[in-house]
Amino acid sequence: MDDLTTLRADVVACRTCPRLVEWRERIGREKRAAFRDDDYWARPVPGFGDPKAGLVVVGLAPAAHGANRTGRMFTGDRSGDVLFAALHRAGYANQAEAVSADDGLELTGAWITSPVHCAPPDNKPTIEERDACAPFLTRELDLLAEARVYLVLGGFGYQALARFLGLRPRPTFGHGVEVPLADGRTILCSYHVSQQNTFTGRLTPDMLDAVLARARELTG
16 A cells, blocks of 8 residues: 555655756765765655645755755755745744754644655756656645645646646646635645745745745635
């Protein structure tokens, strides 16, 4: 029987996409100067959180020197700083910072994943890489049976999730867009918590807080 533990092991062991395998491992060897003493994870990064989550956050892919270094989604980079601070304010995380996989962070009522589990060059996975990783997302979302709200961070995650859910026609992505599904679940859309968006003010803390507050309303 499939379960989240089995899924995690399968994700971590995957070597399906040659370009991603080469990139994630090369980054793990070359490292960034600030992290030269770190032992990089340099493998696919599995989803994590509360198995009984009502909220599932769907990102894009691990960052080369963030999750690809620490081994946990959104952990160890500026995007994660923004996301976990907001999850903490919303009551989904027990702390506002995520610096390593063993830093004590716990999520309650929330799960974090992405359509692609390996760090891609330039943060841009290909459609073929997304499709190769899709069976993992399908298994994961099937196992998260209590999910009522999917919060997608960016258009890439939105497209992958809509594909999984068979959503046609697919409403145009935009921050704050809310897509009710026929079975009572809901997709909420947010701009990605990338530095490009947060540094320019395209995505502000208040904007992210509002989306998470709406997620809390929908999940009860």
